[in-house]
Amino acid sequence: MTEGLNAVQNNDDQEEYWNSPAGQKWIDHQAEMDNLLSTVKDRLLEKANLQPGEHVLDIGCGTGATTLEIARQVGEGGSVIGADISDLLLSFAESRVTGAEGGALQFMKADVQTHAFAEGRFDAVTSRFGVMFFNDNIAAFRNLARALRPGGRIQFACWGPFPDNPWFTVPRDVAVARLGTPPPFPPDAPGPFAFADGARVVGLLEEAGFTDCQASTEGVDLKYTGTVEEASILGSSLGVASRIMSEFDGGPEDLAAIQAGITEGFARFKTETGLSVPASLNFFSARTPS
């Protein structure tokens, strides 16, 4: 494989962020996040329809749940590279490899916007929530198109519109009520909701040279098998409530009040086995010209 970086600007700020305590939180809560996001992984991989023997690039792989599952699906003769910008998350992902996954599996440090992957190396590129952070989306998608073989496919999952995602709106509303409203965040700026506008992303994919570009907004229930109180701690530790806490220098009393508020807000999603939180997701697919 060709190593190295090409001339496009890197995502240094993202590298710093995902190597900071924000990245560490994904490690601290890995089991719970995998639990919460497993229905997204299943829906994404069902759509990707990976075949035994295929070679896959899983981008923004984080703690590795999707990469490990892909290795099982492509099996012996197939391969997967889990690429991420964070050394912290990659070394944790590495520690989860048992050797019994089936397909050849490698975790690799790469800014996928700029990394010079060998041309035509992959049959498929996948991502669960790992593509919304590029500072140059066209450069990133061009780079990924180049890494795919002719007729190769990309399939990724992103959050849909913010108001349709109570996993985020409940913590946000509670934190705002307690601490105040943070400065507005530009809707298309790199972040979890950067690809909430499906038509915009289809345009980006087309401009980057993909064909047959499609977006579908779908409802998925996030199934969480812990208690409402545990979900509330998770919901206040990662994401928008935690950002509002930092913005306003919230203290332990604020955190306790926010967690109590989230517990109240999440109570309506309680089921016999935990929580079922409705989510709106955007799934994208496209191909490189044959």
Ligand SMILES: C[S@@+](CC[C@H](N)C(=O)[O-])C[C@H]1O[C@@H](n2cnc3c(N)ncnc32)[C@H](O)[C@@H]1O
């Ligand atoms: C929201 S997390 C999702 C992690 C994982 N895919 C999951 O679903 O559990 C986003 C991930 O994208 C990675 N990331 C952000 N920008 C990246 C880039 N330019 N190249 C590679 N990885 C990137 C981050 O380090 C982080 O692990």
